[in-house]
Amino acid sequence: MKKVGIALLGLGVVGSGTYRILESKKEKIMRDYGVDLEVRHVLEKDTTKAVALGIDLSKVSCDINNVINDDKIEVVAEFFGGIEPARTFLLAALRAGKSIVTSNKELFSKHWPELEAAAEETGAGIYFEASCGGGVPIIRALHESCQGNDILEIKGIVNGTTNYILSNMSEHGSDYEDTLKEAQRLGYAEANPSADVDGFDSTYKLSILSSLAFNKRIPYTSIYREGISKVTKEDIKFGKEFGFTVKLLAISKNVDGKIEAHVYPAFIPDDHPLAKVSGAFNGIYVVGDNVGELMFYGKGAGDLPTGSAIVSDIVYAATRYEHRRYPFILEEAAQNFNNDFASEYYIRLTVKDETGVLSTITGIFGKAGISIDSMVQKAGVNGKATIAFITQKTTELTFKKALAELEKASCIHQVDSMIRVEK
Amino acid sequence: MKKVGIALLGLGVVGSGTYRILESKKEKIMRDYGVDLEVRHVLEKDTTKAVALGIDLSKVSCDINNVINDDKIEVVAEFFGGIEPARTFLLAALRAGKSIVTSNKELFSKHWPELEAAAEETGAGIYFEASCGGGVPIIRALHESCQGNDILEIKGIVNGTTNYILSNMSEHGSDYEDTLKEAQRLGYAEANPSADVDGFDSTYKLSILSSLAFNKRIPYTSIYREGISKVTKEDIKFGKEFGFTVKLLAISKNVDGKIEAHVYPAFIPDDHPLAKVSGAFNGIYVVGDNVGELMFYGKGAGDLPTGSAIVSDIVYAATRYEHRRYPFILEEAAQNFNNDFASEYYIRLTVKDETGVLSTITGIFGKAGISIDSMVQKAGVNGKATIAFITQKTTELTFKKALAELEKASCIHQVDSMIRVEK
Numbered sequence: 001m002k003k004v005g006i007a008l009l010g011l012g013v014v015g016s017g018t019y020r021i022l023e024s025k026k027e028k029i030m031r032d033y034g035v036d037l038e039v040r041h042v043l044e045k046d047t048t049k050a051v052a053l054g055i056d057l058s059k060v061s062c063d064i065n066n067v068i069n070d071d072k073i074e075v076v077a078e079f080f081g082g083i084e085p086a087r088t089f090l091l092a093a094l095r096a097g098k099s100i101v102t103s104n105k106e107l108f109s110k111h112w113p114e115l116e117a118a119a120e121e122t123g124a125g126i127y128f129e130a131s132c133g134g135g136v137p138i139i140r141a142l143h144e145s146c147q148g149n150d151i152l153e154i155k156g157i158v159n160g161t162t163n164y165i166l167s168n169m170s171e172h173g174s175d176y177e178d179t180l181k182e183a184q185r186l187g188y189a190e191a192n193p194s195a196d197v198d199g200f201d202s203t204y205k206l207s208i209l210s211s212l213a214f215n216k217r218i219p220y221t222s223i224y225r226e227g228i229s230k231v232t233k234e235d236i237k238f239g240k241e242f243g244f245t246v247k248l249l250a251i252s253k254n255v256d257g258k259i260e261a262h263v264y265p266a267f268i269p270d271d272h273p274l275a276k277v278s279g280a281f282n283g284i285y286v287v288g289d290n291v292g293e294l295m296f297y298g299k300g301a302g303d304l305p306t307g308s309a310i311v312s313d314i315v316y317a318a319t320r321y322e323h324r325r326y327p328f329i330l331e332e333a334a335q336n337f338n339n340d341f342a343s344e345y346y347i348r349l350t351v352k353d354e355t356g357v358l359s360t361i362t363g364i365f366g367k368a369g370i371s372i373d374s375m376v377q378k379a380g381v382n383g384k385a386t387i388a389f390i391t392q393k394t395t396e397l398t399f400k401k402a403l404a405e406l407e408k409a410s411c412i413h414q415v416d417s418m419i420r421v422e423k
Numbered sequence: 424m425k426k427v428g429i430a431l432l433g434l435g436v437v438g439s440g441t442y443r444i445l446e447s448k449k450e451k452i453m454r455d456y457g458v459d460l461e462v463r464h465v466l467e468k469d470t471t472k473a474v475a476l477g478i479d480l481s482k483v484s485c486d487i488n489n490v491i492n493d494d495k496i497e498v499v500a501e502f503f504g505g506i507e508p509a510r511t512f513l514l515a516a517l518r519a520g521k522s523i524v525t526s527n528k529e530l531f532s533k534h535w536p537e538l539e540a541a542a543e544e545t546g547a548g549i550y551f552e553a554s555c556g557g558g559v560p561i562i563r564a565l566h567e568s569c570q571g572n573d574i575l576e577i578k579g580i581v582n583g584t585t586n587y588i589l590s591n592m593s594e595h596g597s598d599y600e601d602t603l604k605e606a607q608r609l610g611y612a613e614a615n616p617s618a619d620v621d622g623f624d625s626t627y628k629l630s631i632l633s634s635l636a637f638n639k640r641i642p643y644t645s646i647y648r649e650g651i652s653k654v655t656k657e658d659i660k661f662g663k664e665f666g667f668t669v670k671l672l673a674i675s676k677n678v679d680g681k682i683e684a685h686v687y688p689a690f691i692p693d694d695h696p697l698a699k700v701s702g703a704f705n706g707i708y709v710v711g712d713n714v715g716e717l718m719f720y721g722k723g724a725g726d727l728p729t730g731s732a733i734v735s736d737i738v739y740a741a742t743r744y745e746h747r748r749y750p751f752i753l754e755e756a757a758q759n760f761n762n763d764f765a766s767e768y769y770i771r772l773t774v775k776d777e778t779g780v781l782s783t784i785t786g787i788f789g790k791a792g793i794s795i796d797s798m799v800q801k802a803g804v805n806g807k808a809t810i811a812f813i814t815q816k817t818t819e820l821t822f823k824k825a826l827a828e829l830e831k832a833s834c835i836h837q838v839d840s841m842i843r844v845e846k
Binding site: 029031129271298309312 | 451456571696
């Protein structure tokens with residue numbers, strides 16, 4: 001039987017989960033996939049983690065040369081996260097002809113071209129199923145199952161932390177700040193939550209997914225980004241009245257050859273397949289021009305779910321004769337991005353509780369050529385009222401111009417919030 | 424660039440869709456997958472179909488030898504459906520070293536061992552992504568993305584016709600017979616609908632999915648089967664009161680090493696990921712011991728969705744150096760099936776509208792050790808009433824014994840229906 005040596009760089013949550021799966025499924029993988037995977041070296045400075053997993057300490061060190069110089073190690077799986085030393089170590093592994101497996105979306109979205117170039121030199125493979133959607137096999141689906149399609153659209157809930165927060169706000173009617181604190185207490189959010197709540201993590205993942213889907217490099221820096229910190233419980237409540245659920249969406253579309261890519265909180269109809277993707281789950285909705293709508297759903301994080309995706313890549317890498325190449329990633333894509341994308345919009349306003357307000361609003365929007373689809377008004381106190389409405393489809397620039405006009409109208413105290421609507 | 428010859432056996436709905444995708448995506452597949460796919464021969468007696476697609480008639484015949492004897496044809500895709508001549512032609516192709524691609528679930532579930540044996544002789548590949556779930560890439564997901572898992576459970580909505588009928592009955596409160604006729608009129612159901620509505624089609628698909636998931640042969644004849652013809656609008660209405668949606672489910676489970684496999688209409692909770700899989704869509708819910716819950720969703724049929732899966736297999740087959748083998752399918756699995764499986768049950772009864780009926784029912788079930796979870800009673804006419812209730816989990820044999828007791832009770836006119844509940 002083919003024997004393939006593996007190195008694990010780091011024994012954090014996912015690294016440990018991966019080791020446990022490799023051990024518990026060793027026989028199964030031998031039987032079903034005809035390959036004997038042997039963990040030959042682990043890089044980890046905290047040896048107690050290795051001891052806890054029962055790893056012989058002779059296999060544990062902090063020296064990457066113990067990996068690079070072992071000819072029997074064919075696959076290197078990285079769990080450090082962040083850029084360095086992951087980047088340097090993985091480049092060294094690729095240059096030594098070893099395939100790499102990683103869940104590191106930040107590294108991958110920022111340095112994929114460099115990794116690809118190194119892989120092409122030696123023919124080694126790069127595998128990153130675990131980088132997007134945790135245990136959800138979305139990478140494989142995009143490049144091994146949609147060959148006969150041009151992908152028209154990806155809409156993903158790809159960050160479990162923000163989905164947990166928004167689902168909880170929605171379910172319990174609670175504030176953003178309180179829910180974030182609860183999520184931090186339970187370990188669902190980091191002490192510094194910015195990478196998640198400000199949408200950076202989703203942007204990295206959308207960059208990877210879109211590059212694969214459109215077969216061109218979509219840099220994360222080209223992706224428009226808004227986080228979830230401005231979503232209020234009031235908006236969630238109004239959204240429910242309109243039949244909408246709020247989600248942090250990573251969206252990319254190919255509209256007549258122009259790419260649109262954005263990460264922002266958006267309302268989706270309650271009957272959209274993504275609306276029921278709650279809590280720490282991820283869901284990725286894909287539209288291909290031939291296959292139509294697809295959706296992939298599963299756990300977006302965690303030691304064993306993400307470890308499952310890592311092990312899948314390891315088995316895949318260990319049993320391939322020729323690795324898949326991504327030459328398109330080496331080319332700087334023509335900047336054919338459309339920032340004046342079209343959407344529907346939800347707006348909530350505090351207005352003077354007097355006649356003529358509605359006609360002022362519809363007048364401003366009508367002048368801009370924007371129709372209003374539906375509207376809810378709630379009487380307030382102190383002569384104020386709240387109006388929430390949904391526009392029909394318009395473009396970002398047109399909408400923002402109308403919004404500026406609205407802010408100037410004397411009958412309007414303030415524009416409280418704006419959330420895009422994705423149908 | 425690698426050039427690979429393709430043969431298409433039949434130009435029905437999916438065959439024509441496949442041809443159109445191969446033509447329209449020829450350049451894309453060359454660019455992204457490095458292979459030039461050329462349709463070299465088509466078997467089809469109705470030449471008008473070939474003409475409509477713009478296929479040169481010199482490439483069209485009714486003689487399989489034109490496929491078998493062409494050394495440049497490496498992949499043969501079959502669209503005849505049914506057993507013969509598909510079986511004979513595909514065996515001949517495999518024995519000539521050509522890989523086969525098929526969406527033919529009946530053939531594949533009945534003759535997989537024979538096809539596998541022929542493929543092993545020559546090293547050719549067998550590809551059947553399109554056989555289950557139409558455009559949904561569930562086959563690839565099970566064998567290329569879950570390597571580090573033992574699959575614990577599959578629950579699939581894998582038949583679009585029955586899902587269309589049940590979704591419509593649920594939405595419009597209509598009868599089974601009327602809805603079936605409407606589905607036939609619209610072309611969603613066959614003139615003879617038995618293969619779909621009696622669950623045979625789902626059984627074929629579940630046999631394939633379960634064999635892959637459990638790496639052992641699960642013959643379709645071992646799968647317990649009930650169709651949807653007994654589902655009434657009354658039951659659907661009661662189901663809604665309990666928070667349930669009815670679906671024809673293809674279920675297999677690995678419970679402590681024993682396999683359970685059944686196809687039957689079942690109630691699932693409204694918040695289950697499968698509950699929103701409506702109309703002609705398919706959804707397959709998979710639980711792995713490491714990855715946890717996964718769900719795959721998309722169009723279960725149609726020229727282009729199923730054609731997309733066929734083209735995916737063709738590209739896959741054309742770019743592999745070594746094809747995946749399924750040796751386990753050659754072994755007759757030990758008959759380790761559990762037919763006394765556990766479930767919860769919904770029962771609807773017509774009873775005498777008198778005191779003591781409830782205590783009779785709870786008494787009979789209590790004696791059998793079955794608890795009742797919730798109950799709804801509706802007053803009727805002529806001294807009759809309707810009672811619907813849900814049991815807690817019990818086993819099939821225990822339940823059926825209690826049901827027989829119920830039928831004997833003098834205060835019960837009749838047991839109107841029983842539907843299993845899957846949570």
